[in-house]
Amino acid sequence: MKDLPEILAIARTVGWGAAEILQSYYHGTAKDTNLNVQYKQNEPVTVADVTVSQYILQNLQAALGQEDFAYISEETYQSELNHNKNWVWIIDPLDGTSDFIEKTGDYAVHIALVKEHRPVLAVVAIPEAGKLYYATKDGGTFVETRTDAHPLELSLKDASKRLEDLTIVVSRSHRNQRLEYLLAHLPFHNQKSVGSVGCKIATILEQQAEVYISLSGKSAPKDWDIAAPELILTEAGGKFTHFDGTELRYNTGDINQWGGLLASNGQYHQKLCQEAEKILAQFETPSA
Template sequence: MRNLPEILIKTRQIGWGAAKLLSSYYHGTAQDSHLDIQYKDNEPVTAADVAVSHYILSALQSAFGHQDFGYISEETYQSQPGKHPAEWVWIIDPLDGTRDFINKTGEYAIHIALVQGTRPVLAVVAIPEAQKIFYATKGGGTFVETAAGSQKLQVSSQPSIEDLVVVVSRSHRNQKLEFLLKNLPCQQQKSIGSVGCKIAALVEQQANIYISLSGKSAPKDWDMAAPELILTEAGGKFTHFDHSPLQYNTGDINQWGGLLASNSQDHINLCNLAAKILEDFVPE
C-alpha cells in the first residue's frame, strides 16, 4: 500500500488550486473567462472544464509522474479509451455539474479519485462556491476542510425510511426515475446539482439518499469514484441495486443500471425496494 496520507496532502493542495481556478471562470475573473460552451454527446463542455482538467493533470503528473500512476480525465478520455493498465489510476472530473455551473446555481464540484485496481482508495471533492474540500482515504475516514481547519464527518442516523430525504438532480431526470421517486415511501426531496454536492449533503447530514438510473446514457467513472469514497468513509454505502460494489477502470467508463447511495442503515432494504418498484414500470 502506498503512503496515502502523504499523497493526500499534495492532492488536497491541487484540489484547492483547481477550485480557485474554476471559481475564477464562474465569477468571470479568469484571464480569459469566456466559457466557449460546446456540446459533446448532448452534454455541455466549457473552456473552464478544459482549463481545470489541464491544471489538475499537469499538477498530478508533476507530483507523481507516469511510472507508477495512470490518469483518466473526462476531458482527455476520448484520446485514450479503454482500461488503463496501471494498478494505480487517477480518475478526474474537472467540472462535475456543468449545467449548474452555466446556470449559476453554485452546485458544481471537482472530483479527484485515486483507484487501486477497480476500487477508490483516496478521494478529494472540492466545492468552490462553498469554499470546502471533502477528502477521504480508504480506512482513514472522511473530513471536510475549510479556511478554519478540518472536521471529521459521519452520516446521520434516521429512525424510519419514511423520514429520509432524497437528493435529486435538476437536469438528469427521466420517466423511469420519476416513477421510482413517486413510489418510494420517502417523499421528502432536495434538488442539488453535482454528484459531489449531493454526496456532500449526505455526509453533512442534510439528506440521506441519492439514486442514479442510467437511461440512454449512464454516469461515468469520474462522476462516482471520488464521491463514493467520501460517502463510504463517512459510514454510508454506495452500491448497485443488487448490492454489488461499483467498479472503476474496467474498460467501460459507464456506470450502468441502478445505483443507490445512502446513510446505510436501511441500504439493503432501499435497494431491494427500488428494484421491486421498477418491476412495475411501463414506459409511455
C-alpha cells in the first residue's frame, strides 16, 4: 500500500477534479446542463452528484486499487456493507445538493479515508470559494488554492469572547422542532445560515463562526456528511464530538450519526455540550 503522503496527493488531485466538474454543472458549461433532479429518501439527487461520484471512485480505484481499500460513496451506498477492510474511503461527491440546485454557492466535495472507525485523511473542496482543505491524522490542516497552500490553525486570539458573542452556524434546510428549541435557548446572539457541513466547518476554520450543532430527528447526518469535515476541523485545533463528549465513529455498519453533535473552534466546547444536553432534557421533560 502507498504511504499516506502519496495517498493524500492523489486525493487532493481528485478533489480538485471533482470541484471542476461540479462547477461546470453549477455554471452551465457542462455538455449537458440538465441536472435531472430526482429524490431519494426525500433528498435531491442530480446528474452532477452521480457524475462526480463516478469520477472520484474511478480515479481513486485506478490509483489505489480495491485490495487494501473499501469505498463508500453516498450515491453508490448499499444498506448492506459487504467488506471486511480496515481502510475505507467515505465519499460525498456533492454535499449540499439543495444549495447547489438553489445556487447559494454552499456546496462541497468530501473525501475521507477512515481506518478502524476513525478518519486519518480528509479532503474538503469548496468549489465556489476556490479552496481545498486537507488534513491527515496528527499532520495538521492545510488550505490550498490553485496558486498557494499553507497550514491552517485555529487561534483563539479573542479568548476573552463571551459565550453570548459566539456565532453559531446553522443549516438552512435540516431543521426540526428539537433543534429549533435548542437554538432558541442557547445563549448565542449571532446565527449564520450556511449549507453543506463542509462549508459550515470551513466557516469555523475561517473564523467567521465558532460553533456548529447537528441534532438528528427522524433522519440523521451520514458518515459521508461528517467524516472529512471532522478531521479538517480537529487537526486545525477545533473539536467535534457528541454532546456527551465522546468521539465520532465511522464505518460501524450504521451510516447514520444519531444524536447531538457539536463542532467548535475549541472555545467553551465542553461547557456548550453540557448546556445543550441540559436544554434538550428540558424540552423532553417539560414542566407540568
